[in-house]
Amino acid sequence: MNFGVIGYGYWGPNVARNLANLDGSQLSAIAEMSPAARARAQKAYPGVLVTPNACEVIQSPDIDAVAVITPVWTHYDLAKAALENGKHVFVEKPFTSTTQQAEELIELAARKNLRIMVDHTFLFTGAVRKIHQLVEDGTLGNLFYYDSTRVNLGLFQHDINVLWDLAPHDLSIMDHLLPGRPEAVVATGQRHLNGHEDIAFMTVYFPDRVIAHINVNWLSPVKVRTTLIGGEKRMLVWNDLEADEKIKIYDKGVDITSREGVYELLVSYRSGDMWAPQIEQVEALRHEMSYFVDCVTNGRDPHNDGLAGLRVVKMLEAASESLKKRGELVYL
Amino acid sequence: MNFGVIGYGYWGPNVARNLANLDGSQLSAIAEMSPAARARAQKAYPGVLVTPNACEVIQSPDIDAVAVITPVWTHYDLAKAALENGKHVFVEKPFTSTTQQAEELIELAARKNLRIMVDHTFLFTGAVRKIHQLVEDGTLGNLFYYDSTRVNLGLFQHDINVLWDLAPHDLSIMDHLLPGRPEAVVATGQRHLNGHEDIAFMTVYFPDRVIAHINVNWLSPVKVRTTLIGGEKRMLVWNDLEADEKIKIYDKGVDITSREGVYELLVSYRSGDMWAPQIEQVEALRHEMSYFVDCVTNGRDPHNDGLAGLRVVKMLEAASESLKKRGELVYL
Amino acid sequence: MNFGVIGYGYWGPNVARNLANLDGSQLSAIAEMSPAARARAQKAYPGVLVTPNACEVIQSPDIDAVAVITPVWTHYDLAKAALENGKHVFVEKPFTSTTQQAEELIELAARKNLRIMVDHTFLFTGAVRKIHQLVEDGTLGNLFYYDSTRVNLGLFQHDINVLWDLAPHDLSIMDHLLPGRPEAVVATGQRHLNGHEDIAFMTVYFPDRVIAHINVNWLSPVKVRTTLIGGEKRMLVWNDLEADEKIKIYDKGVDITSREGVYELLVSYRSGDMWAPQIEQVEALRHEMSYFVDCVTNGRDPHNDGLAGLRVVKMLEAASESLKKRGELVYL
């Protein structure tokens, strides 16, 4: 399977490297507008076509699939052109700038029987795979909440706010882990330095009293990547900055054993062992690209397909609207 | 100055102990409904009147001031009775259940020239005193945000939700530290085990783009007490669970040096030393009680007076309303 | 059982408090030379005899047992007098200043059929009890090493060096946990501020290639209480400063599966889950005093008897000798 990569900035080189190394895929072309980045690409892959012209990649008859690793506002046009030229597409997250764009691309891909994969890389990390397993096998019990803090002194983006930059990670993870589809969104935040929010807080209401919350911030003096997930049976802390013990599962909880009268809610606390399961260390992106090749080859839609990308964009769009109206509830 | 303490449950013993030890105050009476707690009180203070009857304390002619350390829904009645009997009052936070109650008590105290102090203990910790100094002397520069996480496996309350239980700490600190008065509140949350929210998120909008956020949770497997405060010049992390280095100040930040065209926002990052100032270790409550004795003696209103208590209740009331309407903005 | 306590300085109040609260024991008398400490003792225990004269306690016919909580150089004389007066004795660690003193006291107690307990408090903590269980039930497999770091900015002692101050904790734990009796000791260290070593390192050789090491330091800017214990099957880290997860057990290790030729040692690493068992939270000293009362009542020698105390003193004596000779091996 021959791949073209469009965009060789921050993340593109990782996608290119994995495509070059993977069995079953071949890196055939790279399009990139910056001459300096093109020089780096050509040095790393002497035998590969490196061009400033994305069309050259998209229209090349030798290429089966295109990876679009560019700013979000360019995704729609590039992915659309690729699909129209009969290419499968792998698109950086967030999928598109609007739900309408996402729906169009999904429809187009379906019509032409092509695959779309949205780069929700975190779903392929050892940590999220392990959490997914703990949710699926009932270790945590019914879920109560998902609460993530994702802050650091961040690279300011010109075209998007901090929610569009940092929240897609958590939104794709929530979409993957939590049962039921999100119902409504509330977002608050503030702009301090330019026209875009640099700090924001987002609540997502799910069915059955499941609630999710995301705290994102480009103005934090320390980097934090911590998620609490609370379940009826057990709770966990996922600290992605820990080298070895990323996930700690606590045999802790609250039982309401009976109610005697209005003021006599009998709550008992359970407190037991903690354990940190070993986490698989393979590079997430490698897993993901391999999965994409497999899906294309076998004509199956990946779980992180256009629809998954659309669901994330829908939540981002709703959050932006809520943000503008200072916390107004926006239904999905 | 003779003190009566009403309520000898979780926090009352600490108040009693400080009043018994302080120069300038004397512990004269303790009222408490639980026989077991009364026995403990009598054993600890053999010479002190211990009674099940709060009126006995409130009406005693020997008592100058009453400390009300009882559930919030009893504050108004007890404080009102004490004021009417000419006693100064020290009231556990939150001050009252409603703003109307708070306003009445303030008006009553003013009419009778009595002092009210609301037990915003955290304002008297070495950590908050140090942060206050750093804000006042301009070390942090203009403030951007206050973001606090205050979660643990918590004691469920029968009469209030997690916001009324845990948020008053941060609300009183914000009231003390942030310039300007809060303008509006957004709160979201969820109930899982009984009729009250056990997880909640609250955003407070201040003037000049200052934003505050509080994350409170009774269902967290780990205890977290971490606050980020971002300023234009420096940022700090306050981890109240650290034994020695509670406050870390980062000489980090973002400068926008110029703007060249729409897409060319030039952001430069500063990154310098971190330092952890030594924090005073004196017990906060001791500081506070001593300050109360001093205020009463000198006929001065403390900074944590009834008005400060009212401002916190106002935010809690607004948050409860917003919570009910799933994040609707409530103006203060 | 009536107790007299001699010494009401730093640790004595804790012993007195537990004796006063425990079922089966009664606190009858306290001897203490400092008038200020005597005043504190009398205030805390109004009905108890408080005296500057230790003899008054030792010779009182009402007293069954004496707790000697004084500097180490006074232990021998006080314990001897107590035993001669027919009292059981509880002695602060280290047991005595010399092995000869320890042997005399053991012999005297045996002759008079009295119990000696040496205050090796750490053996009664939830952490050490749990580790003991993990060793006994084979969870760790054959032990390889015990390596403890116990440093802080320490209270300088006038009469003893840092080894006599801090190492008894680890020596008593090693004596309790490790199979076999120690064979030889090497100690190094240095004096910087007064005549006694303020930093020292001690190696203890045990049979079967088990090795123990203790790092003690009064001049450390940070407090550390961390012990690594390596076993053939599993290894653990005990961090006594952690509030919740004091013990972490690692399913990690090294297997030597075969040897092919001189240079082909095939080593394979195992790396699995980590888990932190829940630790009992009861006060260790309470456990210990209760055990002492039980041992005296039933005429049984405790595991932390005079002989255990003697073994620790023997190691300290050997370490002091090795220290003087800059690391010379001293056999036990």
Add this chain to the structure above:
Amino acid sequence: MNFGVIGYGYWGPNVARNLANLDGSQLSAIAEMSPAARARAQKAYPGVLVTPNACEVIQSPDIDAVAVITPVWTHYDLAKAALENGKHVFVEKPFTSTTQQAEELIELAARKNLRIMVDHTFLFTGAVRKIHQLVEDGTLGNLFYYDSTRVNLGLFQHDINVLWDLAPHDLSIMDHLLPGRPEAVVATGQRHLNGHEDIAFMTVYFPDRVIAHINVNWLSPVKVRTTLIGGEKRMLVWNDLEADEKIKIYDKGVDITSREGVYELLVSYRSGDMWAPQIEQVEALRHEMSYFVDCVTNGRDPHNDGLAGLRVVKMLEAASESLKKRGELVYL
């Protein structure tokens, strides 16, 4: 300056990469015995001579300097051959297997006016450079001790024990930081899995009561890289595993203000702020190679020359002797 690299195993690729990228140096040849490693080398540097034969590199007339990145027992022969062929040499640490070998190489280099640099990489890290500055400018005051813990689940070596593997880092740092030359060494340790010690403890006595201690261990379940350095004025903790705050300097200490009688040593504790200076992030090896090129070009001996390498080997040799004799003091 043309470089040949001998050894392309674990560390060699880093040396090669820096030589290839540095201004002033050129990577001309790589010798490596493993065919797989040679293939990797040739792929990474298509234009460079890659050969199984070290002689080809050593005897090449085009090569000015040789980097010897092979097991320690091969250093002497390779470096000697390189020097005899007129090449400057960069040698992996530890310099040689014996002091005699080191002395011969130093003598040979001097005779032929060639440079030797021993790869004491840590001296070029931002952390050690900062500590060196703090020692030199008197921030710490007179030094009391250097105490390092360097443990992890380690790659077993076939030819050397854990001291020769891990201690050279600390020995070279001590040699660089501490005033005065080491006087004597004591080492203890134990073998558990093969013929070499896998856990060892080493004390080094310096003049003026300065003492150093190194704890190395291949059987630790957790990785630790922590060094305490105590000075008369201030103390520091260097945790090399911290991403951002590797060095913390504590304004803490002990003053002996006066002595009144034998038992009245008046010790007062100072306790002030902690601060973590910003550490330079440049790759240490890049610094070091650049310094080597500079030293060769200008005919100057580097501070990490053969003599520095010899001093480290001398301490290792003494430690091995002490280890064999279970802690016997060995003078240097």
